[in-house]
Amino acid sequence: MTAAHVHHPDLTRNQSLVYDVLNGSDAPLSAYSILDALRGEGFRAPLQVYRALEKLRAYGLVHRLESLNAFVACSHPDCAGHETAGFAICEKCGKVSEFAEERIAAPIRDWAKREGFVLAGSMIELRGLCRDCREG
Amino acid sequence: MTAAHVHHPDLTRNQSLVYDVLNGSDAPLSAYSILDALRGEGFRAPLQVYRALEKLRAYGLVHRLESLNAFVACSHPDCAGHETAGFAICEKCGKVSEFAEERIAAPIRDWAKREGFVLAGSMIELRGLCRDCREG
DNA sequence: TCGGGATGTGTTATGACATAACATAACGAA
DNA sequence: TTCGTTATGTTATGTCATAACACATCCCGA
Ligand SMILES: [Zn+2]
Ligand SMILES: [Zn+2]
Ligand SMILES: [Zn+2]
Ligand SMILES: [Zn+2]
Numbered sequence: 358m359t360a361a362h363v364h365h366p367d368l369t370r371n372q373s374l375v376y377d378v379l380n381g382s383d384a385p386l387s388a389y390s391i392l393d394a395l396r397g398e399g400f401r402a403p404l405q406v407y408r409a410l411e412k413l414r415a416y417g418l419v420h421r422l423e424s425l426n427a428f429v430a431c432s433h434p435d436c437a438g439h440e441t442a443g444f445a446i447c448e449k450c451g452k453v454s455e456f457a458e459e460r461i462a463a464p465i466r467d468w469a470k471r472e473g474f475v476l477a478g479s480m481i482e483l484r485g486l487c488r489d490c491r492e493g
Numbered sequence: 494m495t496a497a498h499v500h501h502p503d504l505t506r507n508q509s510l511v512y513d514v515l516n517g518s519d520a521p522l523s524a525y526s527i528l529d530a531l532r533g534e535g536f537r538a539p540l541q542v543y544r545a546l547e548k549l550r551a552y553g554l555v556h557r558l559e560s561l562n563a564f565v566a567c568s569h570p571d572c573a574g575h576e577t578a579g580f581a582i583c584e585k586c587g588k589v590s591e592f593a594e595e596r597i598a599a600p601i602r603d604w605a606k607r608e609g610f611v612l613a614g615s616m617i618e619l620r621g622l623c624r625d626c627r628e629g
Numbered sequence: 630t631c632g633g634g635a636t637g638t639g640t641t642a643t644g645a646c647a648t649a650a651c652a653t654a655a656c657g658a659a
Numbered sequence: 660t661t662c663g664t665t666a667t668g669t670t671a672t673g674t675c676a677t678a679a680c681a682c683a684t685c686c687c688g689a
Contacts, residue, residue, distance in 0.1 A: 369637065388675070402640060407676065412637095423559040424616055426646095426675060443601075445610050454608065460600040465579075465619065468594055473624030474581050480560050480618040483601065488609030505666065524646070538669060543647070548666095562646060562675095 368413075374398055375409040376418055376430065384451040385427035422446065422453065424482045429453055441465060443481035449490040504549075510534055511545040512554055512566065520587040521563035558582065558589065560618045565589055577601060579617035585626040 368376065378394045379386060386394075388406045400406065410428055413419035421428050422444060429444075432455045441462035445454045461481065469476040504512065514530045515522060522530075524542045536542065546564055549555035557564050558580060565580075568591045577598035581590045597617065605612040 371638075403676070404640085405638075408637080423618070445605070445608065447610075448613065454610070456604060456608075458600065458604055461597070461604065464594065464596040464600065465617070468579075468592060468597065469581070469619065469621065472581065472590065472592075473627065474583075474590070474619065475622040475627045476619055477584065477621040479620070480616065481601075482559070482616045483605065483610065483612060484615070485605065485613040486611040491609065491611045507667075539647070540649095540669085541667075544666080 369409075371400075371405055372409045372412050374400075375406060376413055379413075379419060379428055380430040382430075385422050385425055385429045385446075385453055387425075387427050391428070420444070420455070422482060423480050424484070429455070431455065433457065441479050441481070443483065445483040445485065445487070447487035447490055448484055449486055449493075452487055452489075454487065505545075507536075507541055508545045508548050510536075511542060512549055515549075515555060515564055516566040518566075521558050521561055521565045521582075521589055523561075523563045527564070556580070556591070558618060559616055560620070565591070567591065569593065577615045577617070579619065581619040581621065581623070583623035583626055584620055585622055585629075588623055590623065 374395055375391055378391050388403060388410060391410075392400055392403055392406045395406070410419060410421075414421060418431055419428055420431055420442065425446065431442075442455055442457050443461060445456065447453070462479075465479060466476060468474075510531055511527055514527050524539060524546065527546075528536055528539055528542045531542070546555060546557075550557060554567055555564055556567055556578065561582065567578075577593070579592050579594070579597060581592065583589070598615075601615055602612060604610075
Protein backbone atom coordinates (compact mmCIF):
# COMPACT_ATOMS: atom_id res chain seq x y z
CA MET A 358 0.00 0.00 0.00
CA THR A 359 1.41 3.37 -0.99
CA ALA A 360 0.70 5.99 1.61
CA ALA A 361 0.22 8.54 -1.15
CA HIS A 362 -3.00 6.96 -2.34
CA VAL A 363 -5.71 7.69 0.18
CA HIS A 364 -9.17 6.34 -0.58
CA HIS A 365 -11.29 7.76 2.19
CA PRO A 366 -10.71 10.14 5.08
CA ASP A 367 -11.21 7.56 7.81
CA LEU A 368 -10.14 4.20 6.43
CA THR A 369 -8.32 2.04 8.93
CA ARG A 370 -5.44 -0.14 7.91
CA ASN A 371 -7.60 -3.23 7.44
CA GLN A 372 -10.26 -1.33 5.54
CA SER A 373 -7.67 0.23 3.27
CA LEU A 374 -6.01 -3.09 2.54
CA VAL A 375 -9.32 -4.73 1.65
CA TYR A 376 -10.33 -1.81 -0.52
CA ASP A 377 -7.03 -1.87 -2.39
CA VAL A 378 -7.43 -5.56 -3.19
CA LEU A 379 -10.93 -5.03 -4.54
CA ASN A 380 -9.98 -1.91 -6.43
CA GLY A 381 -7.08 -3.69 -8.07
CA SER A 382 -9.16 -6.61 -9.28
CA ASP A 383 -10.97 -6.58 -12.60
CA ALA A 384 -13.53 -9.10 -11.38
CA PRO A 385 -15.55 -9.52 -8.19
CA LEU A 386 -13.82 -11.26 -5.30
CA SER A 387 -15.22 -13.42 -2.54
CA ALA A 388 -14.41 -12.56 1.05
CA TYR A 389 -12.21 -15.64 1.29
CA SER A 390 -10.31 -14.67 -1.85
CA ILE A 391 -9.62 -11.31 -0.28
CA LEU A 392 -8.50 -13.07 2.85
CA ASP A 393 -6.03 -15.18 0.90
CA ALA A 394 -4.75 -12.08 -0.88
CA LEU A 395 -4.02 -10.44 2.45
CA ARG A 396 -2.43 -13.27 4.39
CA GLY A 397 0.91 -11.68 3.61
CA GLU A 398 -0.31 -8.55 5.40
CA GLY A 399 -1.17 -10.53 8.49
CA PHE A 400 -4.80 -11.41 7.86
CA ARG A 401 -5.72 -14.75 9.38
CA ALA A 402 -9.51 -14.93 9.83
CA PRO A 403 -12.62 -14.24 7.71
CA LEU A 404 -13.96 -11.72 10.17
CA GLN A 405 -11.10 -9.37 9.50
CA VAL A 406 -12.32 -9.20 5.91
CA TYR A 407 -16.05 -9.16 6.62
CA ARG A 408 -15.73 -6.37 9.16
CA ALA A 409 -13.77 -4.23 6.75
CA LEU A 410 -16.25 -4.95 3.96
CA GLU A 411 -19.14 -3.96 6.19
CA LYS A 412 -17.63 -0.53 6.76
CA LEU A 413 -16.60 -0.05 3.16
CA ARG A 414 -20.14 -0.83 2.06
CA ALA A 415 -21.52 1.67 4.56
CA TYR A 416 -19.14 4.28 3.11
CA GLY A 417 -20.40 3.43 -0.39
CA LEU A 418 -16.96 2.37 -1.56
CA VAL A 419 -17.83 -1.29 -2.08
CA HIS A 420 -20.85 -3.21 -3.30
CA ARG A 421 -21.91 -6.77 -2.70
CA LEU A 422 -23.08 -8.86 -5.65
CA GLU A 423 -25.77 -11.02 -4.13
CA SER A 424 -25.95 -13.49 -6.97
CA LEU A 425 -22.22 -14.19 -6.77
CA ASN A 426 -21.57 -13.91 -3.04
CA ALA A 427 -18.79 -11.54 -4.01
CA PHE A 428 -17.73 -7.94 -3.69
CA VAL A 429 -16.58 -5.15 -6.02
CA ALA A 430 -15.18 -1.68 -5.54
CA CYS A 431 -17.60 1.01 -6.62
CA SER A 432 -16.74 2.30 -10.05
CA HIS A 433 -18.12 5.76 -9.50
CA PRO A 434 -16.09 8.69 -8.17
CA ASP A 435 -18.41 9.26 -5.23
CA CYS A 436 -20.79 6.40 -4.93
CA ALA A 437 -22.59 7.40 -1.79
CA GLY A 438 -25.17 9.21 -3.90
CA HIS A 439 -26.55 6.55 -6.18
CA GLU A 440 -29.16 4.59 -4.28
CA THR A 441 -30.26 2.32 -7.08
CA ALA A 442 -27.14 0.98 -8.74
CA GLY A 443 -27.21 -1.99 -11.01
CA PHE A 444 -24.62 -4.49 -12.19
CA ALA A 445 -24.20 -6.33 -15.46
CA ILE A 446 -22.23 -9.51 -14.90
CA CYS A 447 -20.56 -11.23 -17.84
CA GLU A 448 -20.93 -14.97 -17.53
CA LYS A 449 -17.92 -15.62 -19.73
CA CYS A 450 -15.16 -13.29 -18.54
CA GLY A 451 -16.57 -12.44 -15.14
CA LYS A 452 -16.29 -8.71 -15.51
CA VAL A 453 -18.91 -6.47 -13.99
CA SER A 454 -20.22 -3.15 -15.26
CA GLU A 455 -21.86 -0.90 -12.72
CA PHE A 456 -24.56 1.45 -13.91
CA ALA A 457 -26.79 4.03 -12.27
CA GLU A 458 -29.54 4.83 -14.71
CA GLU A 459 -32.33 7.10 -13.71
CA ARG A 460 -34.39 5.55 -16.49
CA ILE A 461 -34.23 2.27 -14.58
CA ALA A 462 -34.43 3.59 -11.06
CA ALA A 463 -37.44 5.86 -11.64
CA PRO A 464 -39.94 3.18 -12.69
CA ILE A 465 -38.90 1.09 -9.71
CA ARG A 466 -39.59 3.97 -7.34
CA ASP A 467 -42.89 4.49 -9.13
CA TRP A 468 -43.90 0.88 -8.68
CA ALA A 469 -43.06 1.03 -4.97
CA LYS A 470 -45.09 4.19 -4.56
CA ARG A 471 -48.10 2.70 -6.31
CA GLU A 472 -47.92 -0.43 -4.16
CA GLY A 473 -47.40 1.41 -0.91
CA PHE A 474 -44.03 -0.27 -0.49
CA VAL A 475 -41.51 1.81 1.48
CA LEU A 476 -38.35 1.31 -0.51
CA ALA A 477 -35.20 0.95 1.59
CA GLY A 478 -32.82 -0.50 -0.99
CA SER A 479 -32.68 -2.38 -4.22
CA MET A 480 -30.60 -5.00 -5.94
CA ILE A 481 -30.36 -5.16 -9.74
CA GLU A 482 -28.07 -7.74 -11.28
CA LEU A 483 -28.05 -8.65 -14.95
CA ARG A 484 -26.49 -11.80 -16.39
CA GLY A 485 -25.28 -12.25 -19.92
CA LEU A 486 -22.36 -11.57 -22.21
CA CYS A 487 -20.44 -8.33 -22.27
CA ARG A 488 -19.66 -6.57 -25.54
CA ASP A 489 -16.14 -7.98 -25.66
CA CYS A 490 -17.26 -11.55 -25.12
CA ARG A 491 -20.30 -11.74 -27.37
CA GLU A 492 -18.13 -11.58 -30.45
CA GLY A 493 -15.45 -14.05 -29.34
CA MET B 494 -49.76 -35.13 -1.12
CA THR B 495 -53.15 -35.45 -2.74
CA ALA B 496 -52.91 -37.06 -6.14
CA ALA B 497 -55.73 -34.84 -7.31
CA HIS B 498 -53.62 -31.70 -7.21
CA VAL B 499 -51.22 -31.74 -10.11
CA HIS B 500 -48.94 -28.76 -10.57
CA HIS B 501 -47.12 -29.54 -13.76
CA PRO B 502 -47.33 -32.30 -16.37
CA ASP B 503 -43.98 -33.85 -15.54
CA LEU B 504 -43.29 -33.24 -11.88
CA THR B 505 -41.70 -36.17 -10.12
CA ARG B 506 -42.57 -37.06 -6.58
CA ASN B 507 -39.66 -35.11 -5.08
CA GLN B 508 -40.30 -32.10 -7.27
CA SER B 509 -43.97 -32.12 -6.37
CA LEU B 510 -43.26 -32.36 -2.66
CA VAL B 511 -40.82 -29.47 -2.76
CA TYR B 512 -43.20 -27.37 -4.79
CA ASP B 513 -46.06 -28.01 -2.40
CA VAL B 514 -43.98 -26.89 0.56
CA LEU B 515 -43.00 -23.67 -1.19
CA ASN B 516 -46.49 -23.02 -2.47
CA GLY B 517 -47.94 -23.48 0.98
CA SER B 518 -45.59 -21.02 2.62
CA ASP B 519 -46.33 -17.32 2.81
CA ALA B 520 -42.64 -16.45 3.07
CA PRO B 521 -39.51 -17.61 1.24
CA LEU B 522 -37.89 -20.80 2.48
CA SER B 523 -34.27 -21.89 2.50
CA ALA B 524 -33.35 -25.23 1.01
CA TYR B 525 -32.61 -26.57 4.46
CA SER B 526 -35.99 -25.44 5.78
CA ILE B 527 -37.61 -27.32 2.93
CA LEU B 528 -35.50 -30.34 3.78
CA ASP B 529 -36.69 -30.24 7.39
CA ALA B 530 -40.28 -29.90 6.24
CA LEU B 531 -39.94 -33.05 4.15
CA ARG B 532 -38.08 -35.36 6.50
CA GLY B 533 -41.41 -37.01 7.23
CA GLU B 534 -41.68 -37.81 3.54
CA GLY B 535 -38.31 -39.52 3.53
CA PHE B 536 -36.00 -36.66 2.60
CA ARG B 537 -32.61 -37.01 4.21
CA ALA B 538 -30.05 -34.93 2.27
CA PRO B 539 -29.82 -31.37 0.89
CA LEU B 540 -29.26 -32.61 -2.65
CA GLN B 541 -32.74 -34.06 -2.78
CA VAL B 542 -34.05 -30.54 -2.28
CA TYR B 543 -31.53 -28.73 -4.47
CA ARG B 544 -32.08 -31.06 -7.39
CA ALA B 545 -35.84 -30.61 -7.22
CA LEU B 546 -35.43 -26.84 -6.94
CA GLU B 547 -33.19 -26.80 -9.98
CA LYS B 548 -35.87 -28.44 -12.10
CA LEU B 549 -38.69 -26.35 -10.68
CA ARG B 550 -36.75 -23.21 -11.50
CA ALA B 551 -36.15 -24.45 -15.03
CA TYR B 552 -39.90 -25.01 -15.37
CA GLY B 553 -40.52 -21.47 -14.14
CA LEU B 554 -42.48 -22.66 -11.11
CA VAL B 555 -40.00 -21.46 -8.52
CA HIS B 556 -37.71 -18.48 -8.13
CA ARG B 557 -34.58 -18.01 -6.10
CA LEU B 558 -34.18 -14.86 -4.03
CA GLU B 559 -30.48 -14.16 -4.25
CA SER B 560 -30.37 -11.68 -1.43
CA LEU B 561 -31.98 -14.15 0.97
CA ASN B 562 -30.56 -17.47 -0.19
CA ALA B 563 -34.13 -18.64 -0.28
CA PHE B 564 -36.81 -19.80 -2.68
CA VAL B 565 -40.44 -18.94 -3.47
CA ALA B 566 -43.14 -20.44 -5.64
CA CYS B 567 -43.95 -18.27 -8.63
CA SER B 568 -47.10 -16.27 -8.01
CA HIS B 569 -48.10 -16.06 -11.64
CA PRO B 570 -50.36 -18.56 -13.39
CA ASP B 571 -47.81 -19.38 -16.05
CA CYS B 572 -44.49 -17.93 -15.11
CA ALA B 573 -42.36 -19.26 -17.91
CA GLY B 574 -43.10 -16.12 -19.89
CA HIS B 575 -41.86 -13.31 -17.72
CA GLU B 576 -38.13 -12.96 -18.17
CA THR B 577 -37.63 -9.96 -15.94
CA ALA B 578 -39.50 -10.63 -12.74
CA GLY B 579 -38.89 -8.59 -9.65
CA PHE B 580 -39.49 -9.14 -5.96
CA ALA B 581 -40.32 -6.76 -3.16
CA ILE B 582 -39.22 -8.22 0.15
CA CYS B 583 -40.65 -6.85 3.37
CA GLU B 584 -37.97 -6.62 6.02
CA LYS B 585 -40.51 -6.75 8.83
CA CYS B 586 -42.94 -9.54 8.00
CA GLY B 587 -40.83 -11.38 5.44
CA LYS B 588 -43.50 -11.54 2.78
CA VAL B 589 -42.54 -11.22 -0.87
CA SER B 590 -44.50 -9.65 -3.70
CA GLU B 591 -43.57 -10.73 -7.19
CA PHE B 592 -44.06 -8.25 -10.01
CA ALA B 593 -43.49 -8.30 -13.76
CA GLU B 594 -43.64 -4.73 -14.95
CA GLU B 595 -42.91 -3.92 -18.53
CA ARG B 596 -42.18 -0.38 -17.41
CA ILE B 597 -39.23 -1.74 -15.43
CA ALA B 598 -38.12 -4.45 -17.82
CA ALA B 599 -38.06 -2.26 -20.92
CA PRO B 600 -35.45 0.28 -19.76
CA ILE B 601 -33.22 -2.57 -18.63
CA ARG B 602 -33.39 -4.17 -22.07
CA ASP B 603 -32.70 -0.75 -23.57
CA TRP B 604 -29.63 -0.26 -21.41
CA ALA B 605 -28.31 -3.69 -22.39
CA LYS B 606 -28.85 -2.96 -26.06
CA ARG B 607 -27.03 0.36 -25.84
CA GLU B 608 -24.11 -1.26 -24.02
CA GLY B 609 -23.89 -4.24 -26.32
CA PHE B 610 -24.62 -6.55 -23.41
CA VAL B 611 -26.39 -9.77 -24.40
CA LEU B 612 -28.98 -10.11 -21.68
CA ALA B 613 -29.54 -13.67 -20.47
CA GLY B 614 -31.44 -12.94 -17.28
CA SER B 615 -32.01 -10.34 -14.64
CA MET B 616 -32.58 -10.20 -10.92
CA ILE B 617 -34.42 -7.38 -9.21
CA GLU B 618 -34.99 -7.51 -5.48
CA LEU B 619 -36.34 -4.60 -3.49
CA ARG B 620 -36.06 -4.26 0.29
CA GLY B 621 -38.33 -2.23 2.47
CA LEU B 622 -41.68 -2.30 4.23
CA CYS B 623 -44.83 -3.64 2.68
CA ARG B 624 -48.05 -1.70 2.83
CA ASP B 625 -49.36 -3.72 5.77
CA CYS B 626 -46.20 -3.21 7.82
CA ARG B 627 -45.45 0.44 7.20
CA GLU B 628 -48.45 1.47 9.25
CA GLY B 629 -47.94 -0.88 12.17
C1' DT C 630 -5.15 13.30 34.12
C1' DC C 631 -8.22 10.09 34.68
C1' DG C 632 -11.91 7.53 33.46
C1' DG C 633 -15.31 5.42 30.20
C1' DG C 634 -17.83 4.77 26.07
C1' DA C 635 -17.23 3.88 21.17
C1' DT C 636 -14.81 1.66 17.74
C1' DG C 637 -11.44 -1.44 15.83
C1' DT C 638 -8.96 -5.76 16.15
C1' DG C 639 -7.53 -10.79 16.94
C1' DT C 640 -8.91 -15.53 17.68
C1' DT C 641 -11.62 -19.75 18.05
C1' DA C 642 -15.50 -22.06 17.15
C1' DT C 643 -19.73 -22.73 14.92
C1' DG C 644 -23.58 -22.11 11.81
C1' DA C 645 -25.69 -21.79 7.13
C1' DC C 646 -25.67 -22.64 2.29
C1' DA C 647 -24.29 -25.48 -1.71
C1' DT C 648 -21.99 -29.08 -4.51
C1' DA C 649 -18.66 -33.15 -5.83
C1' DA C 650 -18.45 -37.86 -6.52
C1' DC C 651 -20.21 -42.24 -6.84
C1' DA C 652 -23.76 -45.82 -6.88
C1' DT C 653 -28.38 -47.37 -7.98
C1' DA C 654 -32.94 -47.24 -9.99
C1' DA C 655 -36.58 -45.99 -13.26
C1' DC C 656 -37.97 -44.75 -17.73
C1' DG C 657 -38.63 -44.65 -22.66
C1' DA C 658 -37.31 -45.13 -27.32
C1' DA C 659 -34.75 -47.98 -30.81
C1' DT D 660 -34.27 -56.33 -24.80
C1' DT D 661 -30.79 -52.91 -24.73
C1' DC D 662 -29.09 -48.63 -24.09
C1' DG D 663 -29.04 -43.77 -23.22
C1' DT D 664 -31.26 -40.34 -20.33
C1' DT D 665 -33.13 -38.77 -16.24
C1' DA D 666 -34.10 -39.19 -11.39
C1' DT D 667 -32.64 -40.70 -6.92
C1' DG D 668 -29.96 -41.94 -2.59
C1' DT D 669 -25.85 -41.34 0.23
C1' DT D 670 -21.48 -39.68 2.04
C1' DA D 671 -18.30 -36.38 2.20
C1' DT D 672 -16.64 -31.97 1.26
C1' DG D 673 -16.48 -27.20 -0.08
C1' DT D 674 -17.94 -22.34 0.37
C1' DC D 675 -19.89 -18.40 2.68
C1' DA D 676 -20.91 -15.92 7.02
C1' DT D 677 -21.41 -14.96 12.02
C1' DA D 678 -21.39 -15.76 17.35
C1' DA D 679 -18.84 -15.01 21.34
C1' DC D 680 -15.16 -13.40 23.92
C1' DA D 681 -10.85 -10.84 24.89
C1' DC D 682 -7.94 -7.03 24.17
C1' DA D 683 -6.38 -2.58 22.27
C1' DT D 684 -6.96 2.09 20.86
C1' DC D 685 -8.98 6.49 20.44
C1' DC D 686 -11.49 10.53 21.81
C1' DC D 687 -13.79 13.39 24.81
C1' DG D 688 -15.60 15.14 28.94
C1' DA D 689 -15.18 15.23 34.20
ZN1 LIG E 1 -21.29 2.31 -6.82
ZN1 LIG F 1 -17.16 -10.78 -20.91
ZN1 LIG G 1 -42.74 -15.87 -11.48
ZN1 LIG H 1 -44.55 -6.63 5.80
